[in-house]
Each structure stands twice: as structure tokens, then as C-alpha cells.
Amino acid sequence: MAEGGVRRRDFIEIAATAAAGTGAIFVLIPLVSQMAPSKDVLAESTTELDISAIEPGQAVKAVFRKQPVFVRNLTPEEMTAAEAVDVGDLRDPQTLAERTKPGKENILVTMGVCTHLGCVPLGAGEGEVKGEFGGYFCPCHGSHYDTAARIRKGPAPTNLVVPDYEFTSDTTIVIG
Known part of the structure; x- marks a missing residue:
């Protein structure tokens, strides 16, 4: 055997390491891919909603990730009432503009889940009963929400939580 050449033992070590590495890849790929979300979960990751039929003052219920979502087309009076509230007096201070998208302040999208329980x-x-402030009323423990939720x-x-959403057109929103 030559001193600088590849010995039989070196070749066996390289071949064994390559085989072990290949085997590890074949084991890890199914393990990692099984942790990916299933197709039904991916299908529910967004909800597309046509809002063209929602009249001013009307709200609709939709479903996003198996939870209700409220989409309300606010009237000018509801918007004025929401903007007239002193934000400093609120428990969770947010303006109507912070809860809606610029240019679409009349469309309010919120999760339909009371933040109490x-x-x-x-x-x-x-x-349905809208509560003392004209927005939403939780019948379980009596929480009242205003027109800006x-x-x-x-x-x-x-x-009420405002989910991530965007307008894909003037009449279509995608939640999620």
C-alpha cells in the first residue's frame, strides 16, 4: 500500500458514512413533512368574503379558523358616534381608524368572540340585542361593546379582536 493513497479501510469508512447519511435523509424527510399542516388546515387559514351585499348598518357573520367573524358596514351615524368617544376613557383605548383600514373606515372586521370568556x-x-352602545352585547356575562366593537x-x-385582513378589491376581503 502506498502511504499517500487511499487505503481499503478509508474507502469503507467513506462508504459507510455516505450510506448512513443517505439513510438519515430518508428517515428525516417523512418525519419533517408529517409536521406540516394538513390540507384541510391550510384551506381554513384564510377566508375570502364578498361584502358587496352588506348594506350600511348591517353586519354579517362568517367563519374564520372555526370561529365567528363579524363584518359590519357602519353607517355615518355609527362612525360619528364611535369617533365622538374620548379614547382616554376606554378600558382598551383604540380609535375607529386604528380598528379599520384607511379609505374603508366604514367596514369593521372583528372576531365574534367575547374577550371575557x-x-x-x-x-x-x-x-339581535346590540347593547347599550349600539355595537355588540355578550349575553353570558353582560359585556357591552360600542359601534367600533x-x-x-x-x-x-x-x-373584540380585529384579525389580519386585507381588501383584494372594493367588494372582497381576505381574512387571515
Whole structure:
């Protein structure tokens, strides 16, 4: 055997390491890919909603990630009432502009889950109780939300959550 050449033992070590590495890849790929979300979960990761049929003063309920979402088309009076509130007096201070998209301040998108204990507030459906402030009312423990879905009275600690959403056209929004 030559001193500087490859010995049989070196070749066996290289071949064994390559085989072990290849085997590890074949084991790891299924392990890693099984941790990816399934197709039904990916399908629910966003919700597309046509809002063209929502009249001013009307709200609709949709579903996003198996939870209710309220989309309300605010009237000019509701917007004025929301903007007239002194934000400093609110438990969770936010303006209407902070809760809506620029140029679309009349469209309010919120999760339909009370921030107290997770009940579904009333006020999005036709004829439902809207509470003392004209927004939403949680019948479980009496939380009252205003027209901007901000907590005004009751045990809820924060405003109704505004999910990530964007307008893909003047009449279509994608939530998520």
C-alpha cells in the first residue's frame, strides 16, 4: 500500500458514512413533512368574503379558523358616534381608524368572540340585542361593546379582536 493513497479501510469508512447519511435523509424527510399542516388546515387559514351585499348598518357573520367573524358596514351615524368617544376613557383605548383600514373606515372586521370568556356576542344578526352602545352585547356575562366593537361596560378586559385582513378589491376581503 502506498502511504499517500487511499487505503481499503478509508474507502469503507467513506462508504459507510455516505450510506448512513443517505439513510438519515430518508428517515428525516417523512418525519419533517408529517409536521406540516394538513390540507384541510391550510384551506381554513384564510377566508375570502364578498361584502358587496352588506348594506350600511348591517353586519354579517362568517367563519374564520372555526370561529365567528363579524363584518359590519357602519353607517355615518355609527362612525360619528364611535369617533365622538374620548379614547382616554376606554378600558382598551383604540380609535375607529386604528380598528379599520384607511379609505374603508366604514367596514369593521372583528372576531365574534367575547374577550371575557369566549362567548359569541349578539348584535351581528337581524333583530339581535346590540347593547347599550349600539355595537355588540355578550349575553353570558353582560359585556357591552360600542359601534367600533370596543369594550365599554362589563367584565371583558379588551376590545373584540380585529384579525389580519386585507381588501383584494372594493367588494372582497381576505381574512387571515
